[in-house]
Amino acid sequence: MRTGFSTVLAATALTAGILAAANAPAAAGPGAGHTFTRLFDTPYAQNQQGLAWADGYHYVGFDMGGGQSRVVVYDDTGKEIRRSGLLPLGHAAELSFRQADGNLYVATGGGSNPTYVNVVDMRPATPVVRRTYDFTALGNNGMVAVDNANDRMVVFAGPTGGPYTVAFADFSGTVSSRFTLPDLGTPQGIEVVDGTVLYYTSAEGFTHNTVTVLGTSGAVLDTIDVPIANEGEGLAVDPTTNRVYLGFHSPRTVYAMSPVAALPYGVNTLLNPGAESGVAGPGHPTTVAVPGWGVTGGMSTIGYAVGGGYPTAGSPGPARRGAAFFTGGTAGTATLTRTVDTAVLAGDIDANGVAFTLSGHLGGYLAQADDARLAVTFRNGTGASLGTAQIGPVTPADRGNTTGLLPRTSTGAVPAGTRSMTVVLTATRGAGTNNDGYADNLSLVLSHR
Ligand SMILES: [Ca+2]
Ligand SMILES: [Ca+2]
Structure with missing residues (x-):
């Protein structure tokens, strides 16, 4: 100024x-x-x-x-x-x-x-x-x-x-x-x-x-x-x-x-991790843009204020859930994908010095078998997989056949040689015409071991 x-x-x-x-x-x-x-x-x-x-x-x-x-x-x-x-x-x-x-x-x-x-x-x-x-x-x-x-x-x-x-x-x-x-x-x-x-x-x-x-x-x-x-x-x-x-x-x-102001330890490496960056969707089958992710199958968001059977502010879910959550579209399978470049951490990763924490809230609708899971694939410099980790799916039994989202976490070591991580949220339809695999507050954090 x-x-x-x-x-x-x-x-x-x-x-x-x-x-x-x-x-x-x-x-x-x-x-x-x-x-x-x-x-x-x-x-x-x-x-x-x-x-x-x-x-x-x-x-x-x-x-x-x-x-x-x-x-x-x-x-x-x-x-x-x-x-x-x-x-x-x-x-x-x-x-x-x-x-x-x-x-x-x-x-x-x-x-x-x-x-x-x-x-x-x-x-x-x-x-x-x-x-x-x-x-x-x-x-x-x-x-x-x-x-x-x-x-x-x-x-x-x-x-x-x-x-x-x-x-x-x-x-x-x-x-x-x-x-x-x-x-x-x-x-x-x-x-x-x-x-x-x-x-x-x-x-x-x-x-x-x-x-x-x-x-x-x-x-x-x-x-x-x-x-x-x-x-x-x-x-x-x-x-x-x-x-x-x-x-x-x-x-x-x-x-x-x-270089970067600080190595990206302790930060959530995912953009738009809580479905808050775009306009909250009005419910199936209407889809809205999901900034920060590659989208297939009509993956979208829904506002917690929509109601009508969708998760609300009072449903099982994150304490700080914002205005919206991710939802599958109307296709049988829908995904969000983001690739995270880890080249800046190559030295620490190759010394087996980096840990990951993959977490998020995952859920679905009543007794329907629609579900969501979040997976990360660790890749070397040519894109070959060096290992994977996953949270979910959260089943209707896990949810007690109640609509809502439950927290899940997976931790481990980032494999030596990793230069990028592909993160994929997958919603799978198990019943009905809409894909009610839900997710919110997704996170992939790296830390120094
Ligand atoms: Ca500024
Ligand atoms: Ca949210």
Whole structure:
């Protein structure tokens, strides 16, 4: 975001500097060894601000003036997928995606703007603001990150030039803890990775940028130099890989950082694991899109609010089940598939140092024999299977012939040589015309043994 520096002066020197510095290795020292790859330039010619990542797409906030902003969604090549209309998001200084409800959290930001966090639902044909959190007590300059591992918000605010406040808040808006941050440059973005806060700042004159890695009490754990002479705009993270993305202002562009900010231990490697990223389906035989997965056989989702015999908020199922669950379509067999690249962990895996935990809630409908199972196949570099693990199916007898979903878990060692994992949810019809194999809160987590 821009808080008073003259971008006019800086802009004249930018283009040549970017070409020279874009992929230059960082100098030796803390945070050394990071490289930055220019992923795509945002083709939308407006005032680029906050950045988020969700289910394979980049979400970019653009300040349209007058307190109005818009969110535009891009793929990795910069192709526009969709955009919101004008929404009352202020400066849209920072965006972050919450896996637990599939919404985008957008902070107003800007040096003179009080801090509000707006919950933007990008799923309807016309995206809408679902809720507004009032964090004005924390000051202006607001930015927000969602800590998906702990399902909480990290809210940044404070007067231009600092000191700033970084506050941890739950989704009722209650702040549980906070720390104070000195001025490290113009605030540009914030995200949470592996229990640390990544804080993105621009140097005066936008000669370079910095990502400072902070502990949850504010201790500086690392400093990553971003040797790109362009004003930073927004930070994003892929929570399944810990890959970090950085936005820039002029030219408007998005970079990817290498290596990942932290090895992907302890994270759920599955996108859209709880059927929350898409629009909740209305029930069979209508199917809806399931972001983050390859789909066969009409696998879809149904909202817990649909009722009419489907699982509801009161059925056996996850304590935190969100708005929807996965369901088979009308075909006899339906699947969701995702491939997880584990090359970044090759050294640990080949030393037999990596364990997996496969888990999820699986179920079905009354006494019908429709069921669901979740399997992982560990594959070597040429795609050959090195082993498999599975949870489910959960049978009608397991469920006591009651509609609902039961928790299942399988743990073990990732076979040496594994370079990818293929995860498949299979719903199988055993009775009736619809495929009522149900699932929710799927998870495949790797850990260091
Ligand atoms: Ca962000
Ligand atoms: Ca769910």
